[in-house]
Amino acid sequence: MAKRAAPEINAGSMADIAFLLLIFFLVTTTMDVDTGITRKLPPPVEDNQEDIDVKDRNVLKILVNSRDDLMVNGKRMDVRMLKDKAKDFMSIHPNDDTYPETKDKFIEELDKTVVASKGVISLKNDRGTSYEMYIAVQNELARAFNEMKDEKSVDMYGIKYSQLVDPVKIKIINKLVPVPISEAEPEDIGLN
Amino acid sequence: MSRFKTKKGKGSAAINTSSLPDIIFMLLFFFMVTTVMREVTVIVKQKMPEATEVQKLEKKSLVSFIYIGEPKDSKLYGTSARIQLNDSFHNVSDIPEFVAKERQDRDEADRKFITTSLKVDGATKMGIVTDVKQELRKSGALKINYSTRKKVAKRQ
Numbered sequence: 001m002a003k004r005a006a007p008e009i010n011a012g013s014m015a016d017i018a019f020l021l022l023i024f025f026l027v028t029t030t031m032d033v034d035t036g037i038t039r040k041l042p043p044p045v046e047d048n049q050e051d052i053d054v055k056d057r058n059v060l061k062i063l064v065n066s067r068d069d070l071m072v073n074g075k076r077m078d079v080r081m082l083k084d085k086a087k088d089f090m091s092i093h094p095n096d097d098t099y100p101e102t103k104d105k106f107i108e109e110l111d112k113t114v115v116a117s118k119g120v121i122s123l124k125n126d127r128g129t130s131y132e133m134y135i136a137v138q139n140e141l142a143r144a145f146n147e148m149k150d151e152k153s154v155d156m157y158g159i160k161y162s163q164l165v166d167p168v169k170i171k172i173i174n175k176l177v178p179v180p181i182s183e184a185e186p187e188d189i190g191l192n
Numbered sequence: 193m194s195r196f197k198t199k200k201g202k203g204s205a206a207i208n209t210s211s212l213p214d215i216i217f218m219l220l221f222f223f224m225v226t227t228v229m230r231e232v233t234v235i236v237k238q239k240m241p242e243a244t245e246v247q248k249l250e251k252k253s254l255v256s257f258i259y260i261g262e263p264k265d266s267k268l269y270g271t272s273a274r275i276q277l278n279d280s281f282h283n284v285s286d287i288p289e290f291v292a293k294e295r296q297d298r299d300e301a302d303r304k305f306i307t308t309s310l311k312v313d314g315a316t317k318m319g320i321v322t323d324v325k326q327e328l329r330k331s332g333a334l335k336i337n338y339s340t341r342k343k344v345a346k347r348q
Contacts, residue, residue: 011213018216025223034249036309036339044329066317127319131312134321135241135340142245 037138042183058100060089060121064137066128079136086144090119109172116178124184141181149177228252234311236261236276241314242343249337254305256294258287260320261313273316275324284320287327294333311339 062082063071070077072085092115093099100119107114121141125134149161153173157164164170236259249255259276263269274281277290295303308328312321328336 011210014213015209015216018213018220022216022220022223025220025227028229029223029227034252034255034309034337034339035246035342036249036337037243037245038247038307038335038337041325041329041334041336043332043334125318125322127317127322129318130314131316131318131321132241132314134318135243135314135338138338139243139245139340142243146245 037135037142039138054120055101055118057097058118058120060086060119062121062123062137064123064125064129064133066126068130068133070133070137079133079140082137082140083144083147086121086141087148089121090117090144090148092117105175107172107175109168109175114176116176120180120182122182122184145177145179149173152176232257232259232276232279234259234276235264235279235281236274237264237313237315238311239314240311240339240341243340244343246340246342247337249307249309249339251305254298254302255307255309255337256290257309257311258290258324259311260316260324261311262315273313273320275320284323284327287324288331291328291331291333305335306333307335307337308333309337309339 061071061073065071070079070082072082077085089100091099092102094102094115100117102115103118104113105116106112123137123141125137146161153159153161153164153169156173157169161170161173164173238259238261260273261276262271262273263281269281275284275287276282277286282290291308294306298306310321310324325336328334
């Protein structure tokens with residue numbers, strides 16, 4: 001009679017143990033991706049820095065008060081209109097006094113000079129403005145510039161900006177459509 | 193031929209389940225690898241505003257979070273918006289120290305890529321957010337991200 005080998009360890013419960021661990025990780029997993037609007041803050045101002053004079057027609061002044069009302073260049077406006085206003089403001093009209101001045105800008109990558117707008121968008125909010133409103137304004141402005149980038153990109157390469165892969169092309173579009181949003185130094189206006 | 197006949201006579205054989213643990217282990221490893229454990233418990237209300245033009249926050253290890261909002265336990269901490277750094281409430285003046293510490297925790301080569309994600313409750317007033325932003329500017333943490341939820345855009 002042949003001698004029997006040592007009995008195998010029963011692995012039947014292995015699946016149960018693995019299941020238990022699996023369920024633990026299933027429950028604790030959070031798959032949400034963090035999303036948001038990315039912005040770059042300006043470096044801190046030095047005390048002796050002089051104010052740069054910008055011509056009035058070159059600035060789109062956006063003010064948001066503590067009641068979440070929006071004022072653009074002295075007129076009240078709905079947030080939904082802001083995108084078109086910003087796009088219109090940044091469009092190039094060399095011979096129109098109501099639009100910002102233009103300048104010639106040399107793009108190294110393209111090796112040619114293009115006409116660019118001197119417009120700047122200035123955003124100022126009150127301490128009492130709600131964060132929701134602030135994000136809504138930022139979002140509308142981001143939308144305006146993203147649409148402008150898309151248009152430029154379709155114009156030049158036939159595809160949208162978000163679908164561009166070549167970093168050189170992305171750089172060119174970013175140079176052609178800069179995002180000149182300036183946030184004013186905080187000031188206390190009005191009570192909240 | 194006779195062999196087949198005898199087998200049939202015994203009834204259908206049980207399904208072989210010996211590879212079940214392997215399949216389960218495979219799933220287990222997938223979840224183990226993808227799981228990100230929450231490092232901090234958020235103690236302020238977080239109802240993020242919605243936006244359409246959002247970008248994904250990449251390289252999670254290079255992001256430091258600042259939570260701002262009304263305390264969840266309003267009986268104990270009141271209803272005015274507070275700043276949460278790591279696991280506790282802090283003042284605006286604690287932010288430079290927080291930024292410095294976040295920098296120290298990272299590799300020297302990665303330090304300039306640190307993004308500060310502001311997770312702010314939608315109902316918060318801008319005053320406290322502006323203060324935080326000013327402190328971040330002073331401490332040189334210039335890359336920021338306003339955390340928002342993605343809204344499905346209705347394109348005109």
